[in-house]
Amino acid sequence: MFKILVIALYLLGSFCFADSNPQSWAQRTTPTSDSISQSIGTFTSGCVAGAMALPTSGIGYQAMRLSRNRVYGHSALIQFIQQLGQVAADQQLGTLLIGDLGQARGGPTPSGHRSHQTGLDVDIWFLLSRQLDNRLLSANERETWSAPSMVNLSTDTVDYRQWTEAHEKILQAAANSPEVDRIFVxxxxxxxxxxxKTASAAEWLRKIRPWWKHDDHFHVRLKCPDGNLYCQGQPALPIGDGCDASLAWWFSAEAKTPSKPAKPTAPPPLPALCEQVLNQ
Incomplete structure (x- = not known):
């Protein structure tokens, strides 16, 4: 049914836009009934049909902040998280604590996260908890625990009281996944x-991208999955491992005191196809 509606909407409403009111999307607390996940639009202006809910606990991971109801994503994202949890368990790196994925139908959220709209983004805490002893966190712990910062702001280095080899290994494992487009840290x-870095690390290091904040979690973004014709990915990453002068800029005064952009008067328009996703 989704394919038929896609064609109809694309032919009849290619110049129309879907409702971009965040409250409208937050009120949709269940995914559409589509049997196959489809990401539509861009990471900051899009939606997802046929999203899946991440089981709140699994091998090597546990989901946090369940009250947000942002445990939904494209089937490819759910699979990625479960596979990364298995890696964490097999290598005894600690339990991954999973933050936000997206809303049941994607789209803009009432607060925070301009991205996470197409079901292809997930935040993973740097708190790799080895103290769980295979126990499930309580509902209260999932709401009240916080991830510590991994960065010493006074020295512009990682905080070695927090940072461990396990963090580097889990980032490498995530970046080596072929479905991953980039990871923000x-x-x-x-x-x-x-x-x-080593010579063999160039390709996975290339996917690790510096960005403001992201000191207590890393943000994984997947590529548009095959067959998702209306998913729009980002431009290709620059050549190289990113350990050059482009990284040095992030420690400059310009980077540390960026000018504040003017607040948009309205959310960006969503693709017309998202109207059916919202109202199905």
Missing amino acids: NPSIKQELCKH
Whole structure:
């Protein structure tokens, strides 16, 4: 049914836009009934049909902040998280604590996260808890625990009281996944990874991108899955491992005191196809 509606909407409403009111999307607390996940639009202006809910606990991971109801994503994202949890368990790296994925039908959220709209983004805490002893966190712990910062802001380095080899290994495992497009981390974390780079690390290091904040979690973004014709990915990453002068810029005064952009008067328009996703 989704394919038929896609064609109809694309032919009849290619110049129309879907409702971009965040409250409208937050009120849709269940996914559409489509049997196959489809990401539509861009990461900051899109939606997802046929999303799946991440089981709140699994091998090597547990989901946090369940009250947000942002445990939904494309089937490819759910599979990725479960596979990364298995890696964490097999290598005894600690339990992954999973933050936000997206809403049941994607779209803009009432607060925070301009991205996470197409079911292809997930935040994973740097708190790799080895103290769980295979027990499930309580509902209260999932709501009240916080991830510590991995960065010493006074020295622009990672905080070695928090940072461990396990963090580097889980980032490498995530970046080596072929479905991953890029991973956002704090610039100081990227700098730390560059200190230990080897010739064979160039390809996975290239996917690790410095970005503001991201000192207590890393943000994984998947590529548009095959067959998702209306998913729009980002431009290709620059050539190289990213450990060059482009990284040095992040520690400049310009980067540390960026000018504040003017607040948009309205959310960006969503693709017309998202209207059916919202109202199905």
